[in-house]
Amino acid sequence: MDTTGQEPELRGGLNRGLGPLLQLRGCYAPGTDAQNDHTRREIMAALEQLQSEVACSLCLEDFKEPVSISCGHNFCRPCIELCWAKAEGNVLCPQCRETIPEGTFRPNRVLGNIAELVKRLQSEAATAAATPVGNAICARHQEPLKLFCQQDEAPICVICRESRDHQSHKVLPIEEAAKDCKKLIQSELQKLKRKRENAISRQLQDGLTIKQHLEKIEVERDLVVNEFDQLHQFEQKQKSLFLDELQKLQEEMEEKQKADAEKAGHLSTLIEDMETICQQSDSEFLQDIKNILRRSRDFQKPEFTSNFTPKLVAFSLQNAALKLTLKTFKETFASQLKEYEQQARAPELNDQLKGILLSTDSH
Template identity: 45%
Template sequence: MALAGALERLQEEAICPICLEYMSEPVSIDCGHNFCRGCIAKHCQDKGLWADGPFSCPQCRASCHRSGFRPNRQLANIVESIRQLGLRGGAGPGLEPGTPLCPQHDERLKLFCEEDEEPICVVCRESLQHRPHTVYPIEEAAHVYKVKLQKSLETLSKEVEEVKKRESAERMKTQECKETVKKKRERIVSEFGKLHRLLADEEKLLLQKLEEEEKQILLLINENLARLLEEKCLLEELILEIKGKTQQPADGLLKV
């Protein structure tokens, strides 16, 4: 138990407070705290300190200067010894099952490369591929991504609400259209009903008039027929009389 505790404390001393991995090229700063050279240099760069201006220690907030960086070779040897023992850096002497590791360096993926949009380890960050890139702690990158997702969600929610409003407006138009068509249909049916009744009355009147005209014409025709029949009878009697005279002898024919 004592050995395990000592190893754990030794590991904690070898872990960089910034990247939470075993230190690479450890340096001591003015306040006595130790960091990876790359981590503390990047910390100063992120604060906009390129010259030897004062900066706050990431651990104790003491005022320090870049000129006060001192290579800690003893700590570097301890870190190298721990690496040779096969102990891992990070949150403790071991990693939780399923912890994602860098396929190239077998280190925890604690950083996120903005340009390549992929998680990387602290060793990858110092490589030529990622050194000029913008790199964030993976928790910070995840937070930024969540913020972007939240903004996208808010935008989409607003768009959904707008679509719902337009949908409601279109449904109102549909209802208004149905009401308008219903009123027009009722008006058309009413107007044509009136026209039908008017035409029916007109039809009845015209038929009655036609019937009267028919009666008058037939009456006139019958009167003409009666007169013609009477004339025909008179003519036939005259014909018979003439035929009778033609049958008489000459002396009788010439008698007055």
């Protein structure tokens, strides 16, 4: 049977699991101290990854009598036989659904050996993880860790003590070093607890202060809205007055323009009438002379002349004054805001500002 298809997949899975174990070979010893905890965790993770590669996808447990089928997948022999016994028609791979000719398989003893090895390694690793620190042994020399190197801050064995790495270092018996380190830890622990108490106290105080500040922010927000509403109402009122005056002046000009046009029309009619009667006979001419002269004298009366120029000049000056006032207001407002902000940051004004805040809150 051709089983070449299974080799890359199986080899890749085993490499993923065995790779970390091979890299860590020689770095792990059962029951090592805290310095080797990281190595221990790496080994356990590698074993878990390797275990996933030697687990049957049907029963999800370690392989029992593993067999390989033509598509390259592996299963427990009892699992695949039970699966195919229930099949109707073509026999398929339970994992990739490929048709398996005649439902054949062959034992995979290598995979079975690996599954047993992984199970044994897991058992040893679990036993090592549960070994007390006091029974820790040196990963390099397999000797008990009875000494503590103060410079490297790590337990060592008597052989490590004589090596070049630790020969010039100061060492202590493991029990004495543990006692000193526990005292140091207790001292640091007390400092941290005091620091935590201060942080909690400061948090409570800051919480009350922040609550007061948040209430003050709401008050200030209402004041800002109220002041700007009043400013907006004043601006709208002045704007309406200004525009009303301009509208009134415009209407006066339009009425004057209309009156002038009507007067010009009446003058044209009078001129035409006077020219017409001058062409009449004497008796006809004199019959309407009184009315013609009255109409002519009415136009000769002095008229009231409207001079709109001074009013326009006044409006232009008012507009210029408004523009200058707004510009000054903007510049002064921004400058004062910046000045007040700087003053508020001055330490000598803190008490004064607190008094202002308290007096404002009391009102």
